[in-house]
């Protein structure tokens with residue numbers, strides 16, 4: 001199990017004469033991702049969702065510090081462990097497509113990512129994987145600059161799935177995708193979960209989260225506001241605030257009601 005235990009992330013503010021103050025971005029985040037589970041992490045833009053994923057991989061920028069614990073199968077990860085697990089046990093699917101190396105063709109790039117997790121693949125294997133993600137197999141022989149934004153997102157996601165990493169930390173994998181491609185991609189990720197992998201998926205799409213995730217974790221004002229099963233949300237069992245956001249989605253016929261303040265205790 002991948003566990004964030006009372007995780008906090010602070011940002012440094014440098015002042016005169018080398019004096020530094022730390023401003024909290026996230027505090028007291030406790031969240032589990034179990035093998036076989038798809039956890040959706042939702043929250044407003046700038047809440048710190050991407051940084052939370054990056055903290056597990058030792059990828060926080062130099063001007064940030066992380067407190068609390070990140071545990072893998074019960075064992076607390078040191079900074080060195082995080083670097084060691086990166087790409088092997090924990091695979092990051094970044095939000096930006098600039099993560100693809102512009103100087104390396106897609107096929108060798110995905111082969112390299114798989115190799116890091118201990119899987120040796122031929123270009124034929126990569127082509128087949130691309131086809132499963134509705135991409136042309138010839139893309140193995142293509143440089144990333146020839147991919148559209150949505151194609152590049154699917155290349156990144158399909159590449160992560162090719163690795164043998166037990167946990168995928170997937171940052172907005174469905175952004176820039178139409179509904180059909182987004183659902184196809186999430187069906188693939190659900191299948192990875194059925195095979196025993198754990199996925200922590202950052203998204204702004206509550207409708208997709210309610211449909212595909214097992215658990216939904218909501219960040220608000222630097223805290224974990226609530227963690228609820230997607231089934232509970234669909235059954236009207238989440239906090240009044242989250243339930244109202246859900247009810248206001250087009251998929252729910254925009255049921256209009258006053259949105260309670262998120263500060264209300266859940267289920268108040």
Ligand SMILES: Nc1ncnc2c1ncn2[C@@H]1O[C@H](COP(=O)(O)OP(=O)(O)OP(=O)(O)O)[C@@H](O)[C@H]1O
Pocket residue numbers: 011025043044045046047048049050051052061063095
């Ligand atoms: N190197 C940095 N120095 C200072 N602040 C930073 C740095 N990187 C990110 N931030 C700030 O940290 C906050 C959280 O960023 P993060 O990318 O995690 O947000 P997010 O929840 O993923 O947002 P979005 O949904 O828009 O992708 C933002 O306010 C961002 O400006």
